[in-house]
Amino acid sequence: MKNKSEVIKHSAAIHMQNNITLLQRRAWNALLADAYDQLPTKERYSVKVKDLMRTLEFGSHNEEYLKEALRALITCKVEWNVLGKDRTKDWIATTLLAAARITNGVCAYAHAPTLREGLHNPRMYARLNLSMQNKFNSKHAQALWELCVDALDEVRKFGETPFISLADYRKFLGLPEDVYPEFKKLNKWVIKDPLAEVNRVTDFEVKVDYKREGRQVNAVKFKVRQVVRLPDRATKQGELWTGAQ
Secondary structure, eight states, X not given: OTTOOEEEEEHHHHTOBOOOOHHHHHHHHHHHHHHGGGTTTOSEEEEEHHHHHHHTTOOOOOHHHHHHHHHHHHHOXXXXXXXXXXXXXXXXEEESOSEEEEETTEEEEEOOHHHHHHHSSOSSEEEEETTGGGGOSOHHHHHHHHHHHHHEETTTTXXXXXXXXXXXXXXXXXXXXXXXXXXXXXXXXXXXXXXXXXXXXXXXXXXXXXXXXXXXXXXXXEEEEEOOOOGGGGGGGGGTTOOOO
């Protein structure tokens, strides 16, 4: 994984339905970065476990945590492009990894063929900083950050998502209907709190707009601006552009 500081991630892969943990999401991004240049020509890839753990800034030498993440990636079923940014009519459902093996300090792994074809040379993509992803404490905050990176126009330093129905937002985060059924709790735990974390640990200022039907919120939109952080503003980042409702 030498000199791999970022991963090129297809927009449709960012917009996946999934319920993986924070570590599993980080690990998959790191493995994608490692395999990216070889995706068109190889079906199997390998990386030294110590290099993978260094990329993940994973301090423990206990490989069981990493193995558990790999097991989950093999069994995690995902649906591609749930938010519809890639307007092709392709429907893809797959697992994030087809196989993984650790032998003599080397992790060998493979992507499902259908997924591998879509991951390389995407028409729409975001560049995700692998070090930045390690700063998040919440899997919802990292998912929102990836969504904002994908929406950002790098020239204008500004971007926004379309309005996302609450049903699709739940799907994007892998939230069942019985988790945070009340909007007040949904808003706090998977919208406002993750948004505040993104504002706190990155160079983004993000706000949320709400779309209502009558008195009920039925969709959300995120607006992101990339800024230069000043040291004396560091403690205030979580308060900026929070779009409190």
